[in-house]
Structures are given as C-alpha cells and as structure tokens.
Amino acid sequence: MSLKEKDEHDHLGWMEEKQLSPIEKGYLFTLIWLDKRFRVVDYLELLETMYYRVNLQMPKSHTEQYNLDNKFWYWYPLYALGSFSTLAYVVAALSGALLGFYYTPSAALAETGTVAYSQIAMIMQDLQFGFMLRSIHRWSAQVMTAAVFLHMLRVYFTGAYKEPRELNWLLGIVLISLTMGFGYTGYLLPWDQLAYWAGQIGVEMALSIPIIGEWVAQLVFGGFSLGAPTLQRMYILHVFLLPFVVTSLIAIHIAIVWMQGIAEPH
Amino acid sequence: MEVPLRLYKTVTVFSTLIAVFAVVFGFLLLDAAALGTGLLRQLARSVLGALSLSPADSLLSGLFAVAGLLSIAFGAAVYVLGTRFKATEMSADQE
Numbered sequence: 001m002s003l004k005e006k007d008e009h010d011h012l013g014w015m016e017e018k019q020l021s022p023i024e025k026g027y028l029f030t031l032i033w034l035d036k037r038f039r040v041v042d043y044l045e046l047l048e049t050m051y052y053r054v055n056l057q058m059p060k061s062h063t064e065q066y067n068l069d070n071k072f073w074y075w076y077p078l079y080a081l082g083s084f085s086t087l088a089y090v091v092a093a094l095s096g097a098l099l100g101f102y103y104t105p106s107a108a109l110a111e112t113g114t115v116a117y118s119q120i121a122m123i124m125q126d127l128q129f130g131f132m133l134r135s136i137h138r139w140s141a142q143v144m145t146a147a148v149f150l151h152m153l154r155v156y157f158t159g160a161y162k163e164p165r166e167l168n169w170l171l172g173i174v175l176i177s178l179t180m181g182f183g184y185t186g187y188l189l190p191w192d193q194l195a196y197w198a199g200q201i202g203v204e205m206a207l208s209i210p211i212i213g214e215w216v217a218q219l220v221f222g223g224f225s226l227g228a229p230t231l232q233r234m235y236i237l238h239v240f241l242l243p244f245v246v247t248s249l250i251a252i253h254i255a256i257v258w259m260q261g262i263a264e265p266h
Numbered sequence: 267m268e269v270p271l272r273l274y275k276t277v278t279v280f281s282t283l284i285a286v287f288a289v290v291f292g293f294l295l296l297d298a299a300a301l302g303t304g305l306l307r308q309l310a311r312s313v314l315g316a317l318s319l320s321p322a323d324s325l326l327s328g329l330f331a332v333a334g335l336l337s338i339a340f341g342a343a344v345y346v347l348g349t350r351f352k353a354t355e356m357s358a359d360q361e
Contacts, residue, residue: 009272024267027347028277035276044279 011035062264072265075158079262081151086250088144093243095137102127105235107191107228116191116231141183148179160263168256175253178246185238191231199226199234267351274353281348288341295334299327306330 011032015025035041063069102123106115113121123130152172155161161169184202188195203226206217214224220237222229269277298306307326314321321329 009270011273011276014270014273023347028269028273031276031280032273034280040283041272041275041279044275 068265075154075265078150078154081147081154082254082257085144085147085151086254088140088147089246089250092137092140092144093247095133095140096239098133099123099137100239102130103189105189105231107231114191116189120190120192141186145179145183148176152176155263158263158265160265162263165256165260165263168253168260171249171253171256175246175249178242178249182238182242182246185234185242188231188234189238196226199230203230268354269351271353271355274351274356277348277351281344285341285345285348288337288344292334292337292339292341295330295337297334299330299334 011028015028020028063072102119104115104119108115110118112118120134123134125131127133155169155172184198188199188202199221203217203221203224206220207213207224209216217224220233222233294306298310301307307330310326310330311320
C-alpha cells in the first residue's frame with residue numbers, strides 16, 4: 001500500500017469523447033482539478049482497503065459462527081453505551097473545569113443571596129457563553145447518568161457480567177454509585193432552594209443510618225444542619241475527590257474490558 | 267449522467283465537501299448579519315477600515331445576509347448537481 005499513483009484514470013480524455021452540457025463540463029472539470037491537487041479520494045480508497053484487510057484477519061465472532069446476527073443485531077447499538085458515557089464524562093470534565101474558573105463555593109451573604117448563588121447567576125447572565133457552558137455541563141451530567149444506567153441494563157440482559165467478568169461488574173456498580181454521587185454533590189453547588197432542600201434530605205438520610213449515622217453526617221455534610229461547611233465539602237467532593245477516584249476507576253474498568261475483550265452474548 | 271467509478275468518487279467526495287463548507291459558511295455569514303458582533307463582522311470592519319470605509323451597520327448586515335443566503339444556495343446547487351451523476355455499476359439496480 002502506498003501513495004504511488006496507480007494507473008491514473010484519464011478523466012479529461014473521457015470527457016472529450018462525451019457530449020456534455022457546458023454546466024456538466026465546467027462542474028466535472030472543477031472537481032477533477034480539485035481532485036488532482038487535493039488527493040482526498042486516494043486517501044479514502046486507502047482507508048477502504050485497510051478496512052477490508054483488517055476485517056479479513058478478524059476471527060469469526062460467536063454470533064457470526066452460529067448465525068445469530070439475524071436475532072441479535074438490534075442489541076448492537078446498545079454496545080455503544082459504555083463509550084457514550086465515557087464521552088459524556090469527558091465533556092462534563094472539560095466544561096466543569098471551565099466552570100471552576102468562575103464559581104466560588106461560599107455560603108457567605110452577597111448582595112442577592114449567597115456568593116455561590118450569585119456566581120451562578122453571573123455565569124448564566126453576564127459571562128460570555130456562560131449559559132451555554134453551564135448547560136453543557138448539566139446536560140452531559142444527565143446524559144452520563146442515563147447512559148451509565150442503560151449500559152448496566154445492556155450488560156445485565158446480554159449476560160456480559162458472567163464469569164470471567166464478575167469483578168468488572170462489581171467495579172461497574174461502584175462506578176454507577178459514584179456517578180450518582182457526582183450528580184448529587186454537583187446538584188447542591190448552586191446553593192439555591194432546590195440544592196438546599198436536597199441537602200437537607202441528604203443530611204436526614206445520613207442521620208437515619210443506625211449507629212454510624214451521626215458520624216457519616218458529620219463527615220459528608222460537615223454537621224447535622226446545612227451551612228458553609230456543607231457547601232465546602234460538596235465542592236471538594238465534586239471537584240477534587242470524585243474526579244480522581246472516578247477517572248482512575250473508569251480507566252481500570254476500560255482496561256479490564258480491553259484485556260478480556262467484549263463479551264459474547266449468552 | 268453515467269460516469270466511470272473513479273470519477274463518481276471524485277464527484278461525490280468533492281461536491282459533498284464543497285456543499286458542506288458553503289452551507290456552514292453561509293450560516294456563519296447569516297450569524298454575522300444577525301448578531302452585529304463576532305469575528306467575521308469585526309474582520310470585515312477592520313478590512314474596510316483599512317480602506318478608510320465605514321459603511322452603516324444596516325448596510326453591512328444586509329450585505330452579510332445576502333452573502334450568507336448566496337453561499338447556502340451555492341452549496342445546495344453544488345450538492346444537487348453532484349446527485350445527478352452515478353457510476354456505471356450503479357445503473358442496473360436503479361430505474
């Protein structure tokens with residue numbers, strides 16, 4: 001395979017022997033002129049041969065071998081959900097890093113509401129592209145949660161969790177929980193009414209745990225009622241602790257899939 | 267219009283590329299016409315300023331809008347012309 005020219009098709013000679021209208025002639029001439037200079041078609045043809053050669057070397061999959069594709073093909077789009085949630089995670093990480101430039105996790109009083117809330121208002125109303133930036137962050141978070149959940153359903157219903165992939169399934173359970181933790185901590189950051197009362201529910205849920213409840217509330221929410229320490233902790237969880245933990249676990253999760261290969265349907 | 271396969275590839279690849287760029291660029295121009303700010307508009311302003319021209323905002327908007335629509339129409343025309351061609355191998359199963 002090389003970029004050495006093959007027997008070049010004589011486009012112009014071909015055009016000579018045809019009866020073409022001036023528009024057709026001009027159109028084809030322009031495109032041929034471009035093709036000779038920017039050899040996009042040659043590169044695409046290279047990709048085409050590479051595609052077929054790679055596929056020739058692949059062993060037959062289980063579904064091909066037993067002719068299951070006619071029953072199984074409708075599952076295939078759902079095999080993209082893992083990559084899709086990773087993509088949503090990357091988008092959320094990038095937009096979140098940009099949001100971090102403008103957000104302040106402070107429950108101190110500002111002119112209107114708290115500093116945290118007025119920063120959100122500033123991002124939404126005054127910052128160039130701020131509305132878009134926060135929307136991208138929010139939507140990618142929603143999409144990631146949904147995609148992760150659907151990914152789990154796909155894994156369950158195709159039996160991909162079975163031996164030898166049990167550990168990765170457990171790791172996936174940890175990851176879906178951490179994803180929801182990401183969502184919850186991020187939900188509290190605007191420190192508006194919605195966030196405040198969601199936080200109240202969180203504290204009470206923590207306190208309802210037998211024996212260690214008070215300790216958990218203290219650790220996660222910084223007290224038994226909401227306040228500046230709660231917001232501070234949610235912020236650190238959201239932008240420091242969870243990103244490191246979740247990114248590492250995603251890397252391990254994907255590495256294991258890479259090593260074990262994608263599961264054949266059971 | 268039937269053409270050899272290699273020429274058909276040239277036509278599809280380049281007509282699609284040109285059409286996509288023309289249409290997207292057309293929308294950028296429309297954007298520049300509607301927003302009144304943005305890179306394209308400032309660029310045009312500074313180029314015209316270098317020629318010591320300072321056209322009225324409404325005139326500039328009108329020009330941008332016309333240029334945008336023309337660019338989109340051009341893209342559409344290139345695409346439609348491109349669909350008029352097919353490779354020799356394709357003629358058997360159609361029509």
